[in-house]
Every structure is written in structure tokens, then in C-alpha cells.
Amino acid sequence: MNTNAPTTAGTAPVPDPVPRSPGDNTPHGESTRPGVLTVRGLTKTYGAGDTTVDAVRAVDLDLAAGELLLVMGPSGSGKTTLLLMLGALLRPSAGSITITGRDGVDVDIAAAREKELPVLRSRTFGFIFQDYALLDALTATENIAVAANLAGTTGPAAHERARELLERVGLAHRAAARPSQMSGGEQQRVAVARALANDPPVLLADEPTANLDASRGRDLARLLRQLADEDGRSIVIVSHDDRLREIADRVLWMEDGQFRHVAALAVDPVCRMQVEPNGPHASWRGEQWWFCSDACRREVLTQPERFTPRPASN
Numbered sequence: 364m365n366t367n368a369p370t371t372a373g374t375a376p377v378p379d380p381v382p383r384s385p386g387d388n389t390p391h392g393e394s395t396r397p398g399v400l401t402v403r404g405l406t407k408t409y410g411a412g413d414t415t416v417d418a419v420r421a422v423d424l425d426l427a428a429g430e431l432l433l434v435m436g437p438s439g440s441g442k443t444t445l446l447l448m449l450g451a452l453l454r455p456s457a458g459s460i461t462i463t464g465r466d467g468v469d470v471d472i473a474a475a476r477e478k479e480l481p482v483l484r485s486r487t488f489g490f491i492f493q494d495y496a497l498l499d500a501l502t503a504t505e506n507i508a509v510a511a512n513l514a515g516t517t518g519p520a521a522h523e524r525a526r527e528l529l530e531r532v533g534l535a536h537r538a539a540a541r542p543s544q545m546s547g548g549e550q551q552r553v554a555v556a557r558a559l560a561n562d563p564p565v566l567l568a569d570e571p572t573a574n575l576d577a578s579r580g581r582d583l584a585r586l587l588r589q590l591a592d593e594d595g596r597s598i599v600i601v602s603h604d605d606r607l608r609e610i611a612d613r614v615l616w617m618e619d620g621q622f623r624h625v626a627a628l629a630v631d632p633v634c635r636m637q638v639e640p641n642g643p644h645a646s647w648r649g650e651q652w653w654f655c656s657d658a659c660r661r662e663v664l665t666q667p668e669r670f671t672p673r674p675a676s677n
């Protein structure tokens with residue numbers, strides 16, 4: 364976990380600590396690392412007339428190299444629609460999605476011609492899906508090699524790439540297994556390896572842990588964090604899974620097709636849970652604490668000195 368990362372989350376109508384211009388829904392806490400993806404005014408309207416649905420409404424977003432962004436929000440809030448547009452799998456109704464390539468050249472994929480999209484996708488994105496989307500007729504190695512083929516690596520080189528990637532995700536010993544012979548966690552790791560076959564600067568993951576139990580979900584989360592830290596890949600995850608907050612540099616909350624700005628979370632000094640600063644609280648000798656419950660609050664108030672950080676001694 365990146366402990367220096369600002370953490371935002373939740374639904375509380377808390378005051379915005381940073382002044383912003385009207386209509387600016389760019390979330391705060393963005394990194395100073397070089398930008399990879401710049402999104403402005405991104406909008407998707409499905410249908411027409413009476414059946415119109417404004418799924419994503421004028422969203423702005425900046426994604427830095429090596430940043431792991433988690434987008435959360437209620438069902439139907441527009442998360443998948445956003446992810447599909449970011450990955451050039453769905454045409455926006457309006458707005459721009461600018462990718463800065465490794466060569467430093469900017470391309471707006473929202474304005475690109477249809478025939479340019481496959482190449483842009485393959486140069487830029489790796490996709491990870493909730494249901495893994497592996498081909499059961501193929502082994503783990505072959506699933507990855509096919510993706511390498513599509514990215515232009517063929518023959519023995521594609522198999523070599525698949526072997527390296529399986530090793531990277533800790534599955535070298537399952538190279539010859541078919542998806543149906545693997546656990547959900549293993550299948551999702553193969554899917555991650557496949558997403559890396561084209562060495563993409565950006566990984567997009569839709570509910571990657573939804574079908575995994577707690578321990579496998581945690582392992583997958585750690586793997587994604589590693590890919591951001593060690594390779595400098597940018598990762599966008601849309602999910603309902605609260606466990607993913609731990610590995611995210613930033614958490615954005617989507618509601619009604621827009622990012623809702625929320626304040627930084629506090630940490631309950633007793634149970635160490637992250638809490639919104641709008642519930643039980645106490646202050647003592649200038650220290651302000653927020654708690655998940657009155658029980659934690661009572662525990663602090665019986666012996667507050669236990670919870671006050673001591674000044675560092677020289």
C-alpha cells in the first residue's frame with residue numbers, strides 16, 4: 364500500500380477543503396508524476412428521446428504513470444461505461460481522452476477513426492475482466508501467446524513471452540493447464556498475464572476480484588499494486604470491493620455519472636479503520652480524532668494519553 368497516498372472515499376456530504384472552479388469535477392489528490400491519460404468533459408448518453416440515459420456526465424480525470432486508481436460507486440452509476448470509453452471499447456458522446464504515448468506524442472482516442480482504434484488499444488491498454496474471459500480450449504500459455512500474437516509477437520517468441528509472464532504472476536507451474544483446471548484466483552492471474560502480453564502502459568480492470576474469495580482477492584490486489592510500482596503501469600480498477608482501497612493511490616466515488624468529491628478519510632486510532640470525518644469524534648490537547656463507533660470513542664476517552672503520539676526524542 365502506498366501510505367503517502369491521499370485517500371478519498373465515501374458518500375458523506377462533507378465540505379470541500381480546496382476551492383475549485385464551477386463545473387470542475389477533477390478530483391483532488393492527483394499525482395505530480397507524468398500524465399498518461401487526460402480525460403476532459405467525457406460524456407456518454409445511451410438511447411434517444413424518452414429512453415435517454417446519461418450514463419457518464421462531463422467527467423474530467425488525470426491519470427499518472429504508475430498510479431493505481433480505484434473507481435467505486437453504486438450499481439448503475441456509470442463505472443463500466445467510463446472504463447469502456449477509457450479503453451476505446453465504447454465511443455463517447457462527447458469529450459476527449461488523450462493518451463500520452465511512450466514517445467511523448469498525444470493522441471485523442473475519442474476523436475480517432477474507427478480503423479485506428481485496434482492499434483491504439485493494442486499499444487496502450489490491457490484489459491482484465493470479472494469473469495477472466497479466457498479460452499478454455501487453450502492452455503494458460505496459449506491464452507497468453509494468442510494475445511502476444513495480436514500484439515505482433517509471433518512463433519516461439521510469443522510462447523517465450525507467455526512463459527515469462529506466467530512466471531511473473533507466479534504461475535509457471537500451471538503453464539499447461541486449461542482454465543477449467545485452475546482455481547478462480549489462478550485464472551485471474553492468467554488473465555493479468557494475458558493483459559500484459561502487449562506490454563501496455565495502462566491496465567483497465569472491471570471488478571477483477573468479484574469472483575475471488577478474501578485471500579485470493581488480496582493476492583490479486585497485491586499483484587496489481589506490484590505492476591504499478593515495479594513497471595510504472597497506470598491501473599484503473601472499477602469495483603465494489605472495499606478491500607481494494609488498501610492498494611489504491613486514489614479512490615474516486617462515482618454517482619449519477621459524475622465523480623463526487625469527498626473529503627479525506629480519518630483513521631480511527633483504536634481499530635485503525637478508515638472513517639469519514641462526520642461521525643463520533645473527540646479532541647484532546649489539540650488532537651482531533653474520528654471514530655467508527657462510540658465504543659472506540661469511549662476507549663480513547665478513558666486513557667487518551669495512550670493514543671497521543673509522543674514527540675520524537677533526539
Ligand SMILES: Nc1ncnc2c1ncn2[C@@H]1O[C@H](COP(=O)(O)OP(=O)(O)OP(=O)(O)O)[C@@H](O)[C@H]1O
Nearest residue numbers: 409410416418436437438439440441442443444445
Ligand atoms: N448499452 C446500454 N444501453 C442503454 N443503457 C445502458 C447501457 N449500458 C449501461 N446503460 C445504463 O447506463 C447507466 C450506467 O451503467 P454502467 O453499467 O456503466 O454502471 P456501473 O456503475 O458499471 O454499474 P454496476 O456497478 O452495476 O456494474 C445505467 O443506468 C445503465 O442502465
